[in-house]
Amino acid sequence: MGNTILEVKNLKKYFKSPRGMVHAVDGVQFSIERGQTLGVVGESGCGKSTLGRCVLRLIEPTEGEVFFEGRDICKLKKREIKELRKEMQIIFQDPFSSLNPRKTVLEIISEPIVFNKLMPGASRAQIENRVLELMDTVGIAERLINAYPHELDGGRRQRIGIARALAMNPKFIVCDEPVSALDVSIQAQILNLLKKLQKEMGLTYMFITHDLSVVHYFSNDIIVMYLGQVVEKAPSDVLFKNPLHPYTRALLSSILVPKVGGNQDTIQLRGEVTSPIDPPDECRFAKRCDYRCETCEGSNPPLVEVEENHFVACHCVKPGENLLKKSGAVSAS
Template sequence: MDNNVRVIETKNLRKEFNVKVKRDDSKVKEVATLKAVDGINIYVNQGETLGVVGESGCGKTTTAKLLLGLHTPTGGKILLGDNDISHLTKKEMKHFRRRAQMIFQDPYESLNPRFKIKDTIMEPLEIHGIGINKEERYQMAKKILEESGLKPADQFMERFPHEMSGGQRQRVAIARALVLSPDFIIADEPVSMLDVSIRAGILKLLRNMITTRNLAGIIISHDISLIRYISDRTAVMYLGKVVEQGNTEEIIEKRYHPYTEALLEAAPNPDPELKFSLKKITGEAPNPVDLPTGCRFHPRCPKCMDICKRMEPREVDMGNGHRVLCHLYSEDGE
């Protein structure tokens, strides 16, 4: 594993949507701009897992869709190695699809109920022309199923998705994503639809696959304790911005942004001696169509200062790649 080989990177990545909204009591809908992703800079190296964590509506899934080419960026760049993949042609997109794969939240919804498991795994190989013939593709499908923990594979190849448990279906989804040997994978809430008893096994499988195959992995979740278990680095998102990012254990041990601290306080911890001094955040996240001025977190922040209401914070490097977007640590906030 070479942690210095950068696989995927974003530079000032932005995505805006035009939406129709009603203002006050007016019956007429106006067109407004929703800033789903607003100038984020993240990266993932070979053999590394980046966790993206935040509340619902913070832009996690939109970021994933941008990285996979399912949305076209409004601005900024997405780099796969040294290549800009922000705007690909149809021909280029097919080649890119082999290099980037997605593992969805609900394995039952993401698997075709009319396909046997063998057909589900072999279809990507046929589309991309991998394998000399059907028999070779069948053997490749068997091998990846067994690597994904479904042994012996012969017992699963002829089954339909409804004949398998939730954990088994998710292993099939992982096998389908990895059979093309992609450069990076994105897993969006990969265990939220599964029983608690089997979540650890799926997360361990994902982590092993990423490290042994030297992939770049992005795991999206609202649960920071899950992100801590599987990710090497973590990016905390709030209303389209990455407010803090760095080594996962450093963020857990020494978090700087009040929002990160609030996420950690909300996570259950078995240590009865562990105390947090920060008050819990209150209220709901602001409407993304009508964002507050200054720092987006200031209406809910217990450490809010006057400058937070007036000016957007700049990202500050706290050392060792740990960066935070907060006036508490910027020169403006001193």
């Protein structure tokens, strides 16, 4: 794979808590090709943001490796990480709390340029021109250059967050639920903007969301996370046409429009959610799974390639054998 920009190997992040170790990210593995988007989906608390932050080394991983353009960033020194920050950026969910309310648009966008000395020797006017250029790139009118975040609506605030990330000329951006806090009509505009920027600048995205319908449109490949682990990984179309893990099927069934006259049922997730604190060696989804058997409670299934580029961590789904089909699972396709 000659054009891999990011490769993550056996990444773990455990947090200490009074009741034990929270396995927030627990042995995650994936790679992203340059210019592509990896979608990361899963319900609240499954470790998506922790994964995103570890990948950027905003927090220290407990174990594992993160190769960015071939270099293991977990081994970099402080000064090297500062350099790396220019190439790897993050866009947050809530553009209001992530923007300093006491700073103007000009100050917010110029801050990373000044702080990182991206335009050495540049005059104020030259920096302001660069800010205007970035505002134009993300579709913000020039007249708003001296506005404060509270004077802007959610969509514009998110555009400012994107402009601030772009100020560094990054190659890779972690988008952590960038549209979840926005109205549906604005969501599409921001997604279109991110798509356009990707095309024009060759950006690579790791796109985190709990909303599968958003990643379908956006991603080349998708990983589905459950309690810190990847339970399914596939190209986006494959995942939507042929979801194999019972958890992915449940997630998908909740967003699919019922077929006319068909018997498309929503798969309800029932049962107790396994605690992320020192989880036992069993399938973490077993307690909520309609297909669980003794094997599921005996060990945690590894992620296995069951067909080309389609990986699943389920004791009941193996290459050439899908026990879920036999037991009459509802297909979400």
